Amino acid sequence: MNKQKDNTEERILDAATDIFMVKGMEGARMQEIADKASINKALLHYYFRSKDKLFDAILTKILNFAFPQIGKVLFSDLPFLERVEQVIDIYMTLLLKHQQLPAFLIKEMNREGSVLFKFIEKQHFAIQPILKEIQDAMDRGEIIQMKPEHLVVNVLGMCVFPFAARPMIKNVALNGRDDLLNGFLEQRRFEVKTFIIRAIQPQ
Amino acid sequence: MNKQKDNTEERILDAATDIFMVKGMEGARMQEIADKASINKALLHYYFRSKDKLFDAILTKILNFAFPQIGKVLFSDLPFLERVEQVIDIYMTLLLKHQQLPAFLIKEMNREGSVLFKFIEKQHFAIQPILKEIQDAMDRGEIIQMKPEHLVVNVLGMCVFPFAARPMIKNVALNGRDDLLNGFLEQRRFEVKTFIIRAIQPQ
DNA sequence: GTCTATATTAGGATAGAC
DNA sequence: GTCTATCCTAATATAGAC
Known part of the structure; x- marks a missing residue:
């Protein structure tokens, strides 16, 4: 129920979607995603344990949409x-x-x-x-x-x-x-x- | 005029083409290319100073062909x-x-x-x-x-x-x-x- | 020209304070 | 939940012997 959390998680997902979409899994950088979401890398790993898991999350989102x-x-x-x-x-x-x-x-x-x-x-x-x-x-x-x-x-x-x-x-x-x-x-x-x-x- | 050199250089180019073609610039690994060419990484850098330069070389080759x-x-x-x-x-x-x-x-x-x-x-x-x-x-x-x-x-x-x-x-x-x-x-x-x-x- | 060994850097991941 | 600082590993790149 933490409003702040949802907010951040969404910002991360949006940022990650943008970056992954353009650069792909291999070209994307966690630092860049963190920057775009206006947080730091550590927090990224706090929400999604790894780059792989973050990528899976946005890929699922994209596929179910596309x-x-x-x-x-x-x-x-x-x-x-x-x-x-x-x-x-x-x-x-x-x-x-x-x-x-x-x-x-x-x-x-x-x-x-x-x-x-x-x-x-x-x-x-x-x-x-x-x-x-x-x-x-x-x-x-x-x-x-x-x-x-x-x-x-x-x-x-x-x-x-x-x-x-x-x-x-x-x-x-x-x-x-x-x-x-x-x-x-x-x-x-x-x-x-x-x-x-x-x-x-x-x- | 060194026959051996030409030979190695070609093997490198062939190996690099195969690997880059499948994995792309970002997905390819210098180690993998070296292995495929049956040499080691150091020699790869001896022939082509960097991954970028090696990639440029094979890209030019591919484009002029394709x-x-x-x-x-x-x-x-x-x-x-x-x-x-x-x-x-x-x-x-x-x-x-x-x-x-x-x-x-x-x-x-x-x-x-x-x-x-x-x-x-x-x-x-x-x-x-x-x-x-x-x-x-x-x-x-x-x-x-x-x-x-x-x-x-x-x-x-x-x-x-x-x-x-x-x-x-x-x-x-x-x-x-x-x-x-x-x-x-x-x-x-x-x-x-x-x-x-x-x-x-x-x- | 080719190797082994090593340096360097980048980037993902974690520890720990607040 | 968020940060700073740090670790760790993988991958590029170089040094130096042969």
């Missing part, structure tokens, strides 16, 4: 093509708001011994109904036939990649201009939708 | 759709052979102070003719109209993303089965081509 049930809108009774558009919209909104997420997750899932795997394994069951729903739409002729997994990867790739590769996009395509980056990424909401629709609509 | 002039086939006189297929083929072949490349580059380009930027900035000039060539094809009516940059990002995203997110693909889509992963990624050579063609062919 893997929201996208499925939801996919199971409505709208025409499938419209549902696809909705999914892309939701995804793009999430990504535009949390632009470091893709690079962070890619970094983390490719780090050996990452706790991310325990979480990811559980997602296998979540994806099955989604693949089934896509297959059904194909069988009804609402979209062309292809392996549902590849459709999912295509959508994900188009949405996620430019965020993961933001520094390259900025420098290669936008002449290094920071001010153009958000506009370009915002455009993709429309671009990805129309591209996908063209690719999967029958005939 | 950004080959994809442009090449894009400037042939074949129908544009065929050229697109060729480009995807070349890219997929490269990625299938060097599957850690995407995650490594994403990791590195999102690391502050990365030397990657000096390299990336130079690529701006290389991309302009490619965008122009795409625009020309659109103007000739060979493919539909869209912003060339978005087409490039779409192709890149579909090709690169599943490699960057391999651990997730494996666990979420393939039930954790390692033996299915290469087959799935190999399928994408065909899947991406047909998907892209459907999306950009006129009418």
Whole structure:
């Protein structure tokens, strides 16, 4: 019930999220997190015994937030093509708001011994109904036939990649201009939708 | 002229490439690189004064290899759709052979102070003719109209993303089965081509 | 050019006072 | 609960013999 404690713990979690998100587990420094939370390292260890435990805490927080049930809108009774558009919209909104997420997750899932795997394994069951729903739409002729997994990867790739590769996009395509980056990424909401629709609509 | 030296230097570069590729600059350990090259840490520092310099050396090597002039086939006189297929083929072949490349580059380009930027900035000039060539094809009516940059990002995203997110693909889509992963990624050579063609062919 | 041994530094973690 | 001071270890880097 200690108000001060909750306050500090939250400040720590917020600071840690910011730092870990940008620098990853290996690049982040406890000192930097402490500074950002306006406390010292000792107090950090008082709240979370180790860097590992602190990282686990924020990773869990991030994952439970970032893997929201996208499925939801996919199971409505709208025409499938419209549902696809909705999914892309939701995804793009999430990504535009949390632009470091893709690079962070890619970094983390490719780090050996990452706790991310325990979480990811559980997602296998979540994806099955989604693949089934896509297959059904194909069988009804609402979209062309292809392996549902590849459709999912295509959508994900188009949405996620430019965020993961933001520094390259900025420098290669936008002449290094920071001010153009958000506009370009915002455009993709429309671009990805129309591209996908063209690719999967029958005939 | 010392044959032995060249030999050792190459062994170091090879070992360093392997380790850095998988673990990144921050995750790699000089000891591990030395072990893999069958020498000791001291000798590592004798050849490359510091970890930073060693990393720069292999990064340059990797980049000059990974950004080959994809442009090449894009400037042939074949129908544009065929050229697109060729480009995807070349890219997929490269990625299938060097599957850690995407995650490594994403990791590195999102690391502050990365030397990657000096390299990336130079690529701006290389991309302009490619965008122009795409625009020309659109103007000739060979493919539909869209912003060339978005087409490039779409192709890149579909090709690169599943490699960057391999651990997730494996666990979420393939039930954790390692033996299915290469087959799935190999399928994408065909899947991406047909998907892209459907999306950009006129009418 | 290659090694063993050692220095140096950074960064995570703990002790103990308040 | 929060701080200062300190410990400990891992990892980069160097000295110096061969």
